[in-house]
Amino acid sequence: MKETSDMATPPATATTGATPVTNAHLGSLADVSSGAERHLPVVPESPVMEARDLNVFYGGFHAVHDVNLPYGRNEITAMIGPSGCGKSTVLRCLNRMNDLVTSARVEGQVLYHDQDIYAKGVDPIAVRTHIGMVFQKPNPFPKSIYDNIAYGPRVTGMKVDTMDDLVEEALRGAALWDEVKDKLKQSAYGLSGGQQQRLCIARTIATKPDVILMDEPCSALDPIATARVEDLMMTLRDDYTIIVVTHNMQQAARVSDRTAFFTARPDETTGNRTGLLVEFDLTTKIFSNPSDKRTEDYISGRFG
Template identity: 50%
Template sequence: MNTIKLRAENLNLSFGKKQILKNINIEFQENQVTSLIGPSGCGKSTLLRSFNRMHDLSPDAKIDGNLYLDDLDLYAKKNSVTDIRKRIGMVFQKPNPLPKSIYENLSYALHIHNYPKQEIPDLIEKALKESFLWDEVKDELKKPAVKLSGGQQQRLCIARTVVLRPEVILMDEPCSALDPISTKKIEDLILRLKKDFTIIIVTHNMQQAQRISDKVAFMYLGELIEYDTCHTIFNNPKNELTQHYIGGHFG
């Protein structure tokens, strides 16, 4: 049985007077891909971002409940946000490479976390290989990252996350701005990375969720409606609301 890597217990989250997440209880297993699905505004991205403390940047955010990485309380005051974000990486909807070279995009975080200088080139090569990007960029690592195609930029952002060896990778609609060929490369990459990482992805693409997920969580109006294996959610959902969403009746 797989180890529980990440979990939320009785999680409620509000921005000002508006409650976004309502009593969420969920566990994510190690070395699996879990997709969060549901209509826009249902709280998928808000849940995702709560795990690496992204809402700390919102002064009106109020969080009740508990979130854990293994047995680490992610919101305990004694725990460093920087350390948490090293263990729980994040890939955003739009590629956001730094205005630096390909090499510097990966070396920047390694320098911040005081990795030994002599180890950095090998760590960068490994991350680029894991992200299926090495063969395309190995001869032009000094090239500005913004000169890469959209799909390459997103793989670079994944490599930038992977290079720190996090335990969990959060992905917020990582393919929504990409063409089908780039999307296929990212999906292949996700399936490869789950051997070493626990991955949680927000997606609006039902076919994508079916292609890459071990488990699927369906959310609606801030509540977790149903959470089960990918096969069960798409072939035999227990909740009528899930059936209607999967069937395309709303979304």
């Protein structure tokens, strides 16, 4: 964390989110180009999603304790914190991916447009078509680039005028079209790691979601590929609400509008570590003037 001092100071020059990747940008990874210059209300005014008193258990293990967190429309919300603090667990609750873990139990509410997605009668499959997800490791299917994009619309039975147009639109949306337009029929495994991750983002936006969840989307990528994905995230912010879990604090500082800091608290009797939300605020505030001591310790590298 040698660049913490850079992060803590507000950016002098900030690129706008829509700036395409340029070589100049690649050379200045330390630039903080977050939504700092965006003037956002202190509290998200019309949250697209909101966690209310969210508790998650894996069997008898209490993984996340009482998380209350709103996610603002067309904002990037970063969830940061040390390993085992429950941030990925919270993320996976937001589109009910935790349903797939048989021992997982969720209490509390996750509101999506004021509808609790954990309410009775809510179809998790339908939830996931509105709330897409991008994973830590690029996970394209062992199919062609075209079929990777077309897979989501096909399985969900989406009404599509022409699939070719949808594929092109999704790939353009993920800033990948120019690189792959001549090899749409080739295997997605032939792409580089960064391209694969952008393909996964394209695949997600092809199903026209409202919210995109990203679980450490750049942790398997090199710095250049990371920069491109981050640029893409800031472009996507105009059309989608993005919630990102990251281990990389500089990344949170660079791209996010708001940051939620989680930590883990050991249980006094069992010693199991339960994750909880410590502080949630504008990213600029979190990284310059956090109100909680634990946040300050973490972002300054004294802990975690």
